[in-house]
Amino acid sequence: MKASLALPAVLLAVFVSRRTSSSVVGLLLLCVLVSLPLTPFLDGLPLHVKITMPWLEASGAFPDEIEALAEYDKNNPLPVPASEIVLGKESGWTRKQVFLGLWGLGAVAFLVVRLWSSMNSRLRFSSSTPASSDDVVVHDFRELCESLSLKRVPWLLYNQLIKGPQTTGILRPAILLPSHFPDLPREHRDMILLHELEHIRRRDIPWRMVLELLAIVFWFNPLVWLALRAYDLQVEKSCDDTVLRAGYPASKYGEVLLASVRGGVPGGAAGVVSKVASPAQLRARMFSIVQKEKSRLPLTQASTRKFAGLFLLLIVPLGLVSFSPYSGALSYELVEKTEGLDALWRMRLGRGTILADSSGGEHHGKLYGAQWTRDPERGECLYFDGVEDHLMLRAPQTSWTRKPFTMAVWLKPDKGSDGGGLLLRGDLNQTWCSALGTSHESSLPYGEREIMLAGDRFGEGSFNQADPGMHLAFNYFGVGSARAERPVKELEWTHLAMVWRPAGGSALVQFYLNGESVKTVYVVRAIDLGQNQDWPTKIWYFGLGESPLVVGNNYEGLVSDLAIYQKALLPKDIKRVMRGDFTVKGSF
Missing domain, CATH: 2.60.120.200 (Jelly Rolls)
Known part of the structure; x- marks a missing residue:
């Protein structure tokens, strides 16, 4: 419910912030998505706003017991003797169990799909060949790594099964290159490698894995998937901005991206497929590249801290909002202690x-x-x-x-x-x-x-x-x-x-x-x-x-x-x- 409240506002802000740095927009989306599972822990704060929606009761997802009674019932189960047969409904499925079952099936299905994709990525990695030390691409690659001040130089591998470069690995990142990559012009190779190295420098792969797990948990919410897709696009735009900040002309870099749609690159070589390869996403990246008024500043540590402070101003109020089908909490009153009153079930x-x-x-x-x-x-x-x-x-x-x-x-x-x-x-x-x-x-x-x-x-x-x-x-x-x-x-x-x-x-x-x-x-x-x-x-x-x-x-x-x-x-x-x-x- 909180995601459905926050994500539309954030997605709207992303849509209207075309001139804002993609690094800032991407960080905003990342913070919102990561914070969504944490917002329920703010429900216990004194200042709290509850929004009542009676139709939510049908979901069975909201607790409807008095906490003290539920705890007592848990610690003191009804002592049913073996000789006493308790009547009950044949169908033991409650609404809550049905919803949890459907959620579990969906989560498992999405997890299987993601594991299958990850296994294919590992198979591509295992069938790759390391680039030799005398390869001209390796020499240029090391120079780029030094310019980005990377502490560990990623592995550089060739793979005949892929059409474009792919970055993989969490503990030990690696860049997979198509076998025809050395045939590209030096300038095109540098732009492509610089883009992939920026993914590694930003730690996009581990963050993407965190968001992938989050999306599996919230698989039923289309807004989460839209936000994840918007985040992926902003990540690609941020890496594109790194290439442009390095001094490469937007027109030439745009040709490389455009060639991936046409199926070729200037000079007749095979095309390079970007990580975001759909025509619609490439169109959005092309539009971002040619925008002259857009900010392309990267995020520094100081700006990240400031942004985190501003983000708290957004997410804390969101955490103070809760949803419930019930207008008030359950409670019951004890009558005055009376001699001889052994039990009173008021049913209220x-x-x-x-x-x-x-x-x-x-x-x-x-x-x-x-x-x-x-x-x-x-x-x-x-x-x-x-x-x-x-x-x-x-x-x-x-x-x-x-x-x-x-x-x-x-x-x-x-x-x-x-x-x-x-x-x-x-x-x-x-x-x-x-x-x-x-x-x-x-x-x-x-x-x-x-x-x-x-x-x-x-x-x-x-x-x-x-x-x-x-x-x-x-x-x-x-x-x-x-x-x-x-x-x-x-x-x-x-x-x-x-x-x-x-x-x-x-x-x-x-x-x-x-x-x-x-x-x-x-x-x-x-x-x-x-x-x-x-x-x-x-x-x-x-x-x-x-x-x-x-x-x-x-x-x-x-x-x-x-x-x-x-x-x-x-x-x-x-x-x-x-x-x-x-x-x-x-x-x-």
Whole structure:
């Protein structure tokens, strides 16, 4: 995005700066291209401008998690037991993975092409013959190297497979010459060699390799390729300027370049192909050569430092600009620490895959298929499609058996909803059963439990039969079942609460709809706790139907503000929770 912002301005500046020294223009393009991967590191500076573009969300390339939650989720992965099978979409490809896959394929394709070109260059190098010491070209070549104050004289090689001179090599540069090169007039040879030596003096080959790697990374951005092409042209113009500064007439040097298009040189010798050999690029070089008003000054160390300072004035503001599909950063608030509030998943983030626990207990959950949506009444909330959408929640240490507890949640079921599983304490082996565990050297039966929306069929043993419906219910395996007498309405937000109050060896269940107590119907009037214990799991599930009453029947509709208390809330306190005040004092 930053490249798309900066490169058009730079390319426009290059277009209008025809009289500016090509060395300066080339350095500008080099600095811009090299700095593009570095600009994201300036995003953390205090002064920052964010440009919001909502359509960028479809790319999947922008982080949509709270950094602290993502770090916590990474360091504390959900403890999924081997026996718990997590449902998920068959297609695990996210938008981000698709885009990354396409980028990777493109980058590999461009890399293969460049490696193939490099291999051909190495093959040409290996088939070349070094010029002999008594060659007249070698004598002239050494004089040119001394005039440019080159510390190391490049190798000079002849190759029968090439039509024009080519400069190659990074650690040890070499110039490949066509076999007919000695047949050219001395003046033409000097102009050509001077041009190639300037490439070596400027270190154009290693810089070109850096830009080549950069172009492979940004292969999808045509502006990067246009800037790279403009840079190549400015590099050639800079080397042309070196020839003209040496005193060679522009007309004669132009003849050498023009001959490469005609396929020959003055005197009938074969043509010399320039590094930029297309007619359009040669036309641009010819126009630059004959311009009398153009500056041809080279870059000195002092002018390079000044230019770098001016460049920082351009690139730092660019680095302070960031793009995002989101107008604000994700955040969530912790409620006031409240005794008995074990977990509070408010479902208000609006994006991301992590569900924050606002109680301070760090029982953060994960979304599996459930989608963020915005409701006119409740604002941000989660939507479940009733097929595979569910939540995995890091379970608080809330007892569902020996201690009083309260579950409260806002629901808005879809039209035609048949209820389904809500909050499950159990595994996902599709077997609603008890198990034997050992505690203090005695065997204790462990039972699964689930809070759900189920039907209104009652009778002995009915808690073991499938029963779709819209009544808030609680199935306590091996002990009993309880249901609200009045059903929940479709397409309406309803606040549901279930209060569990153990008393000695039995327990009572009380249901609330929109803060009002609803008659509870029991399969077993007094739920006998006996030796039953909670199903041992570190994960709770929301949205999946596991109990025999709703087996395979998953919830469909909207959900908001799921709260868990390790105390039995009073009716007045349930109404406070409805209003969004979770700091409930006292219990009974």
